[in-house]
Amino acid sequence: MSAQPRTRASGIGRVLVAVYAVLAMAALGRSIFQIIDRFDEAPIAYSLSAAAAVVYVLATIALATGWDRLAWVTVSFELVGVLVIGTISVVAPELLALQGASPFGPKATVWSVYGAGYLFIPLVLPVLGILWLRKRSRASVEA
Amino acid sequence: MILPFTIVQLVLACVVGLLCVALGLAGRKPNDLTVLSVALVGLLVIAQVVTAIVAPFVGNEPTGSLLEFWMYLGTAAIIPPLAIVWALIERNRWSNVVLGAAAFAIAVMTWRMEQIWSVQLA
Numbered sequence: 001m002s003a004q005p006r007t008r009a010s011g012i013g014r015v016l017v018a019v020y021a022v023l024a025m026a027a028l029g030r031s032i033f034q035i036i037d038r039f040d041e042a043p044i045a046y047s048l049s050a051a052a053a054v055v056y057v058l059a060t061i062a063l064a065t066g067w068d069r070l071a072w073v074t075v076s077f078e079l080v081g082v083l084v085i086g087t088i089s090v091v092a093p094e095l096l097a098l099q100g101a102s103p104f105g106p107k108a109t110v111w112s113v114y115g116a117g118y119l120f121i122p123l124v125l126p127v128l129g130i131l132w133l134r135k136r137s138r139a140s141v142e143a
Numbered sequence: 144m145i146l147p148f149t150i151v152q153l154v155l156a157c158v159v160g161l162l163c164v165a166l167g168l169a170g171r172k173p174n175d176l177t178v179l180s181v182a183l184v185g186l187l188v189i190a191q192v193v194t195a196i197v198a199p200f201v202g203n204e205p206t207g208s209l210l211e212f213w214m215y216l217g218t219a220a221i222i223p224p225l226a227i228v229w230a231l232i233e234r235n236r237w238s239n240v241v242l243g244a245a246a247f248a249i250a251v252m253t254w255r256m257e258q259i260w261s262v263q264l265a
Contacts, residue, residue: 014238015244022222029214033211119251
């Protein structure tokens with residue numbers, strides 16, 4: 001009983017790392033392109049986009065290497081980010097110079113409309129990440 | 144891009160994604176079927192690279208940003224090999240789920256590439 005759930009949990013953690021890696025690449029790629037192509041159109045939004053991308057990269061590294069403290073900080077930051085920026089993008093898009101921007105359009109960021117342009121993965125992933133980190137810290141306390 | 148080819152690629156990537164995730168969740172380890180099907184998805188991405196290089200010379204010009212298109216295509220080209228290396232190193236059922244996730248990522252990215260090439264939203 002003791003060995004089986006542990007390998008399984010670390011296995012699910014691997015999937016989490018893989019999905020994080022893909023999202024990190026997507027966010028980083030889009031952000032680099034936005035900054036090269038048209039940074040002055042929505043500098044705040046694109047800077048946030050870049051910050052989000054860097055945090056996704058850090059979170060991927062933290063989860064992959066088992067650096068739990070950094071994982072907690074980055075994953076929590078993402079959850080706060082997707083909720084705050086998601087809400088602003090819906091309620092007051094003019095704050096980010098995102099008026100009328102569709103979550104799939106050229107001004108979209110990873111966090112616009114709670115990550116709708118990324119199948120809401122940016123909204124779901126931090127929650128799964130926190131659940132996984134909690135489960136693992138509990139497992140290590142028991143062991 | 145060539146729309147029928149894109150559709151074939153999309154359908155294949157989705158089928159492979161479902162297959163790998165289903166086998167992984169059913170507890171199977173990566174085998175020839177899952178690894179080779181993701182390799183096929185990767186091969187079609189390489190074919191897409193060739194198509195994208197040749198297409199503008201035969202009058203099939205992209206309507207969107209070529210830089211953005213190539214950023215997607217370049218990333219898409221490295222995802223299947225990375226997932227396969229992962230599956231070969233870590234031989235447990237979750238690697239099948241990772242292979243499936245890679246295939247789905249290719250499906251989404253292919254869709255975006257087709258949009259950038261031929262459909263402009265704004």
